[in-house]
Amino acid sequence: MTDGKRTATEPAQPAHPLSFETSEGPQELSPRTDTPPDELGREVGAVLRLPESGAEGGPRDGDLDVERPDDETMIINMGPQHPSTHGVLRLMMELDGETVLRTKPIVGYLHTGMEKTGEELTFQQGATNVTRMDYLSPLHNELCFSLATEKLLGIELPPRAVWIRMLLSELQRVSSHLMWLATNGMDVGSTTMMIFGFREREMILAFFEKTTGLRMNHNFIRPGGTAADLPDGWEDDVEVILENVSARLGNYDELLTGQPIFRERMEGVGTLSADEALALSATGPILRSTGVPWDLRRTMPYLAYDQVEFDVIIGTYGDNFDRYAIRLNEIRESVRIIRQVLDKMPTGDYRVQDKKVTPPPRARIDESMEALIHHFKLFTEGYKVPEGEVYVAIESARGELGCYIVSDGSAKPYRIHIRAPSFVNLQCLPVMMHGGLVADAVATISSVDPVMGEVDR
Amino acid sequence: MGLEDLHHNFLTGRLEDLVKWARRNSVWPVTFGLACCAIEMMAVGAADFDISRFGMEVFRASPRQADLMIVAGRVSQKMAPVLRQVYDQMMEPKWVISMGVCASTGGMFNNYAIVQGVDQVVPVDVYAPGCPPSPEMLLHAILTLHEKIRTGEITRRQGTAPQRPEELAGWVPERPDAVRVGTPR
Amino acid sequence: MSTDVSPDSPHDDPTPDGPVDAAVAGVVGAHVPVWRSIDGHEVVFVDRGDYHRTAEALKASGFEMLADLTAVDYLRHPARAVADGVEAERFELVVMLLSMAQRRRVRLRVQVPESDPVVASLWDLYRGAEAPEREAFDMFGIVFEGHPDLTRILMPEDWEGHPLRKDFGVGRVPVQFKAAPGPR
Secondary structure: OEOOOEOOOOOOOOOOHHHOOOOOHHHOOOOHHHOOHHHHHHHOOOOOOOOOOOOOOOOOHHHHOOOOOHHHOEEEEEOOOOOOOOOOOEEEEEEEOOEEEEEEEEOOOOOOOHHHHHOOOOHHHHHHHHOOOOOOOHHHHHHHHHHHHHHHHOOOOOHHHHHHHHHHHHHHHHHHHHHHHHHHHHHHOOHHHHHHHHHHHHHHHHHHHHHHOOOOOOOOEEOOEEOOOOOOOHHHHHHHHHHHHHHHHHHHHHHHHOOHHHHHHHOOOOOOOHHHHHHOOOOOHHHHHOOOOOOHHHHOOOOOHHHOOOOOOOOOOOOHHHHHHHHHHHHHHHHHHHHHHHHHOOOOOOEOOOOOOOOOOHHHHHHOHHHHHHHHHHHHOOOOOOOEEEEEEEEEOOEEEEEEEEEOOOOOEEEEEEEOHHHHHHHHHHHHHOOOEHHHHHHHHHHHOOOHHHHHO | OOHHHOOOOHHHHHHHHHHHHHHHOOOOEEOOEOOHHHHHHHHHHOOOOOOHHHOOOOOEOOHHHOOEEEEEOOOEOOOHHHHHHHHHHOOOOOEEEEEOHHHHHOOOOOOOOEOOOHHHOOOOOEEEOOOOOOHHHHHHHHHHHHHHHHHOHHHHOOOOOOOOHHHHOOOOOOOOOOOOOOOOO | OOOOOOOOOOOOOOOOOOOOOHHHHHHHOOOOOEEEOOOOOEEEEEOOOOHHHHHHHHHHOOOOEEEEEEEEEOOOOOOOOOOOOOOOOOEEEEEEEEEOOOOEEEEEEEEEOOOOOEEEOOOOOOHHHHHHHHHHHHHHOOEEEOOOOOOOOOOOOOEOOOOOOOOEOOOOOOOOOOOOOOOO
16 A cells, blocks of 8 residues: 655755745746746636637736736735635735735645545444535535435435425524624624624524534434434524524624725625636635526525525625625525424424434334344444445535545445535636735635635545 | 743742733734634634633734644644744744644544644644534633643643753652643632 | 345446436437436546547537536446446546536546546636646546646645555554554
8 A cells, every 4th residue: 555655855854943944836826937928827817807809718918918027026925824714725926016916726734635534434424524524514514415325325305304404504504604704804804793793603503502412513414314303492592593693684784784994895806707707617605796696506406495485696796795795695595594494394204214224213222122233233334325426416605515426335435525615616716816906815715715624625 | 031941939939920820811822723623713712702801812813923822623734834834933932722633633534634633743732622622622721721821830841841850850740740620710 | 237235225226217318418429328327417428538529519518617527546346337338447537517507417427547547638618627627636646638737736745646546545543442554
């Protein structure tokens, strides 16, 4: 077995601790004179920004500026440890004064080998691994993985399981967007928004703790249904959350939307057109901010989203403000969905009753030998999933979250791949930042809403 | 020149206590949130679990201005040199809390990509287990660190500070190595 | 192609699951095998040589977005089910395309041999393929011709080996009280 290791070309002991440099070589941005013109054009987004007139496919002369000598521009490095709250993203930017010309995101600082670990864990354990990818909306990861596994198993879920999953999924979306509002506010400088966002989020996390046992990384939505039923009195808890969130959204509107400084900082910054977004495979609020009405809950519904009413929020200009407004209003839409779920929640089983897939209730283990054996086999060996491959996608808070599983008929996935929305959305960043100011870099990164756990997996 | 170099006697005892009081009541963390634990760390900084009451809400972005590095999250192979670099840039006295199981031991990710325990890269003072540790757990870890600072055991960090021979001969610790924190005094 | 499946499985036979959409079959050409997968998507087993051309044809016929691009190493499972007439290789490149207008997806499966792991890049058709192709290169060692910047993306630059290959160990460190490292 070959194991990866670093080559022995680095000095074993640096001369001075501060002279130790981290260098990712060709992954970094190279100086202008070392970069061929078409590469340069690509990096400034010129190949995407179609010229208004003239021959198609060619960048405009002003965009490219190949003749500009190296010493007029400066390459700076931001991160991976930096004040922006969005995780270990490293950005190399080439600046002309304060204007950003080229940007190159360098990722991989949180690479955890989750897809490799996933091959060592059974399908029952798989949700614990997958849930830690997008750690701001862990239930979405679990949902995607569970849906893919259930497709492979070919099992139908009882209606209550579906609706519980929908309730949790929408609460998770609210919590994730509140977190985004908090960190986005913090990045633009509004510490109040940070405190506000976390205040509501704590209420939702308290509900999650009551239901799933944990505040984060729940491992609650598992193949076959959910791990447990909703606790007694959950309707009241959810009502309280909805009332508070709805009321306080008005506060955020006052604090941010109506505020001229916020608007100045966000409007017209980080613009992206619909063609560019489609070409770069952006999904989620980024795609919707450019005006494309694509939301998987509406267009390719999963769970019971075709039985609830909600609007798909789209923007017009594709700038940071549009994305802010979309996420704010998506909270409202999610609240609407949760209200409908409250009314329509069916009774019944919270997980499928197939003994081969679902562990027996804990109380039965004391009574029945068969239950004990089933429990033992499920949690040690796991259940065998038929051979095949599936791709299932859901709409997470960040965009299209997909799970591609290949099963070889054993109890562990042969290959599990998660299509992480943030990984693909990060490709929009250089195009959004070109021509903007370096001071807007943090706000733009924030509006793309990357979660480095799912970018790097 | 620090507390360690001060010749310990009856006169300087009160001064030491004063310095330790100042140090533990204004520990400023550096922003080193990596993964899921970072979210819980931010929650500790927010209103519900306020660390402002301990004087710690000021998360400094620059390691030069920070005292404490809370390594919150999994440290990958690519990130380890960066971690060391940030740690080296911090000024003495500095402390490290390893938050979460991924930072403490590699957690559930025992594989090629994750450094199995951040203590392979930097010396750690307090380990806070959990996946992620709830904010109460992190607060307990922080208070344990305050206890360590208060009792002065921090000045005898293993392996880094030179130990005077007269201290070592027949030295019996007055309290067990694991600092038990009941209600902090 | 019988496989070791659990007796309760309804999918004992992993071959096509329902009629394949004629439009997709028409676009890719009659000689290219197309299945319908259990998730309702068409799966096209396209040859390495025709891969780029087929993707171009699909894009022209309405599949505007590249949803995902990944690879699988079938070293430990070489007898997986593929369509008739398709020669299974060690690596398989899997591309998910999405048509928003028609609200459907199509999956391309390209067999890539171990001895010559080179495929055409889809970057000129779909700009969003840049990062996923870099990841496939980093994790599997598949080289994409025509990719503007084929460097590692997740691992450090000086890393040796391609982690998601089946002959690359997990890298598990022995833990006290457990017998030996290895898959659980």
